[in-house]
Amino acid sequence: MSHRSVVLMLVFAAGLSILSLVVFQTPITPAYGQTLPPPGQTVPPPTATPQMNDNQPDPVTVYVSPSITTVLLGGDIQVTVTVMTTPTCQFPIYDISLSQAPYKPLFTYLDPPTNTVGPPVTNPVVFKLRSVRPGTINIYASAYGVLSCASGSEWRYESGYFPDVQVLDRPYRLSLPVVQKSVGRR
Secondary structure: OOHHHHHHHHHHHHHHHHHHHHHOOOOOOOHHHOOOOOOOOOOOOOOOOOOEEOOEEOOEEEEEEEOOOEEEOOOEEEEEEEEEEOOOOEOOEEEEEEEEEOOOOOEEEEEOOOOEEOOOOOOOEEEEEEEOOOEEEEEEEEEEEEEEEOOEEEEEEEEEEEEEEEEEOOOOOOOOOOOOOOOOOO
C-alpha cells in the first residue's frame, strides 16, 4: 500500500469521525429533564398560577408562554402574553410590558423593538426576542388596565411570569483539518 493511499484513508476516516460527531450528537438537555423540541415545533403553554387575594381568586390572570424554554445563544424565541378575566368582569388593557429577571437581560426585543406594547393592545400580545448571552431568567409580564366588575371599576396592574428560561452557549465548535498536496519532491 502506497504512502498516498494511507494518507487518503486517514483523511477519510477523520472526516467520517467528525461527521458522525456532528450528525449523531446527543441532544442538549435543559434542567428538569426536558429536551429541546424539534425545529418548527413549540412547547404547549404552561399552566398559569393565578394571583390570590384574601383566599379569593383574582378576576384577572396573566399567562406568559414562551415558544421554547431553552434556546442556544443567538437563537430567537416568541413569548405570548395572554390576559384572561372571569366571566363577571372586564379588563380593557391600556398597555403590556415584558421584563426579565435577574436584572441583566438575556434577550433583546426584536418585534416590537421595546418591552412595552400599547395603547392600544390586542390580546394576546406576541413578543419576538433574540438571545444575546447565556444564563437562566424568569420572564415577567405586566398588564395595566381598568378592572370593571359588579363592585366598581379601578385602574390596576396585573402580572404573571414564566420561570427558568435558559440560554445555552453553543455546545461545540467544529474545526476541520486541512490536507494539502506538497508541490515539490523531497
